[in-house]
Amino acid sequence: MLEIVFIGRGGQGAVTAANILVEAAMIEGLHAQGFPFFGAERRGAPVAAYARVDKKPILRHGMFNTADVVVVLDGKLVQQDYASQFTLRDKGVLVLNSPHTQIPRDLKLRFEGDYSIYVVNATEIAVKNKLVIAGWPVVNTGMLGALSRAIGVVSKNAVVEAVKRYFGGRVGEVNAKASEDAYEQTVRVV
Amino acid sequence: MSRPPLPYKTRDVVLPGDAACPGCPIPIAWKVLSAVFGDKMILVIPASCSSVVVGMYPGNSLRASVIHVPFASAAAVASGVSEALKKRGVTDVQVIAWAGDGGTADIGMASLSGAAERNHDFIYIMYDNEAYMNTGIQRSSSTPRGAWTTTTPIIGKSEEKKDVAKIMIAHGVPYVATASVGYVHDFYNKLVRASKIRGFRFISLHAPCPIGWRFDPRYTVKIARLAVESGLWVLYEYYDGKIHLSGPSRPYVDPSKRKPVEEYLKLQGRFRRIDDELLKSIQEYVEKNWEWVKKHM
Amino acid sequence: MRTVGLKLVLTGNYALAYAAKVARVNVVAAYPITPQTSVVEKLAEFIEEGELDAVMIRVESEHSALAACFGAALAGARVFTATSSQGLLYMHEVVHWASRARAPIVMGIVTRTLGPPWNIWPDHTDYMDQRDTGWIMSFAMDNQEAFDLTLQAFKVSEDPRVYLPVMVGIEGFILGHTSMPVEIPEQNLVDEWLGPRRQPYVVDGSEYMAIGNLALPEDTEEFFMDIQNAMEEARKVVVEVEEEYSKITGRPFKGPVECFKCEDAKYVAISMGAWSGDLMESVSQLRDEGYSVGLLRIRYYRPFPGDYIFEKANSTKGVLVFDRAISFGSYGPIFLDTAASFLKHTRKTPYIKNVVAGIGGVNITSDDFSRILKRFVHEVESDGVNVFEWYHKGKVVR
């Protein structure tokens, strides 16, 4: 089973990302769960969403702080204290939305062992695709493309299809384009 | 002589031998309802004297439908009944929430307000006997100032009567009226008008209780009329954005035509200990209320 | 005859809403409360989009929510509502009223603890507060089951052998806000299987009747006795309904209690709700370690499946009952029911122990369950069982 945490800011669409991932996993014939942090979410404050993906039915419930994959919708958050409550398992994968390709300094995330880091500039991709709502670039669909590139368990096609189903119509097309662009532009830095 | 001089068909729905106290205003009012709606009515009744008046299982004193419901829920249950019937296309039956002043002005206020705001299609009648009679004459917010009750046993109620009709007018519902068991023709006419309007309709029905008000049961109608004649209870309808004064109350726009409130009060044991100061405040209430009525006519 | 229908990613809350939709409810009356809100938001959306031909009554309180459902049910509508926590307690009076009037109603309970302190996280306190109301009570472990049990609830509730309202529990957030794939059967199959609204009487002016007139003590007691009788009948009905349902959906039949590795187990745990999944993980892991453990997961809490539990657990050495609620001054409710059910059959019971945990939304993981189960096994082996424990922050508090 893969346990995935999405870290973002309230309103950035971390929960939506988790839910679309479930849709994509379903398309792949996998079992999945996606859920928000259980509590009150406030716009702008750091917030987590969670997903589980497995070949077998998922029996486990509830939030978790130790994950196989951490996806950070706002790359700066990984350098803030908020990130220190999360631990990446050995051989874990960190996926960052960041304009820089060098390894960020002062990572507050905890690591149990080896890890790899993938980076994508999802903000720029969102802006280029005119995915800006109320002044906020919509990065979650891009980050799903990056996640697909980083872990492979859920294919690019499945993510694209899930994004289209979730939003539908033109909004779906544009978001799917963001996912595809992000998939192509994601680079492994560690 | 031919049929009764009133278009009443009061004989068949309210059955003799119910469990009401002698002189009870409730079955009188039900007879008027039956004259308008026949047996095609569903009464939604929260805890109140009426829960008892209809009698004990497996019998029922009404040839109509009754749903007994929890105290605070009459308006909500009636909302549900009315919406379900509308959905089923049943249009030949009138849903009536029938609640006392406690079940309306106190515990039922929120559900009443909710149903009114949503403008559900039924008639809500608050029969106002001005206290919790069924549990033994305890004060309600609709008890008038100065009245003795078992929870205002020594000095009487110190606060003013809550005017629910005004509250309902503020809800902007299509029809609000005050009525009295002392004026059954007037009540009948109001029900007829209400029956032709769709949406939430509210009638506040003044209903003197011989037991709780401490008077001889033969005077139920007389006392109800005195309340109107003294100007204490004003009969009106509210629709199209203004008050339409009803026939029986029309003379009493003129204060000089009104009987002194003492005449009304002195027949009732519940006002036995009233003093001059209270009397004055009751008289002031009458003037103030009339000013309000005139302003909205 | 099996059909897959649609497979959608739904939260537990949406699963309840979809079940009400395919049951073609006529009236929905509800009041918002966290974490139930998205159930009725979704139903409002269905209705406003024209996907569900129903009336939405946006009431001013939970008391009125169930009261309006009660009125609509009596007048011949298939109705649905959902609530949580304080809201459920606020409507508690009407919860009783609905079952006494034998009104078929279905209600989703998205469980949440009670305050103070304000806390929006789940346990079973609110749900357990309804256990004496005369409602059939089921509880789901995942979103598919939330959907299935809710849809089946309409059939159970409207069965003339039952004619009682049904509430379906799911934990708030843990299921309520968690998305999972859910299979929705085809509408025409549901229509055919569920059929039109069925109820013992209808108040629509076509017949003189008075519902709930004052009654003598003896008559009143007989009404109570008949609710108890209906509960007994309901044991059969819920099984029948699920059997039919699994035929049309192809989903496995699980019964009022799901047996997970319990057949040959020397120790069984009993639980209800989503954390049963975590407990299953723990049971599987302990099996790998050589412990003979199994699980009985309660899917129907009322009527309580005591005979079934006895049958499955009587030959074990120990029964460990997990409760996510506490009857203060006594024990967890499921434990009380379990212990009483054993006494119906025998005076020589296995060790029966109660662990209360997960109150106020405290997360209990499979590691916690493993720890608790192992200790229980050792306690039985050494004849030193404490009947009651509160498991808190990884430690036992007696």
Place this chain on the structure above:
Amino acid sequence: MKVIVEPSKYRLPIARPLVGVAGKTGTWRLERPVVDNNKCTRCYLCEIHCPVNVIRVEPDAGVSIDYDYCKGCGLCADVCPVLAIKMVPEE
């Protein structure tokens, strides 16, 4: 939208119309209304107001009262405009 009413074997808290649901309420009476039909103008006010619904006014026969259920409240006597009804103590 169809509704099937299918009874069950269970007792339901449903009451049905019944005359004398509280018994022969005439026994509650302390005073009996006695009518002088010669005075009666057939105005029907007594019939309309009678809370127990036991008074019938017919054009020819005048006022009749079902004493099995009349509770003796005296309201009829009070509303009669021509004082055709008198309350007399029960024997």
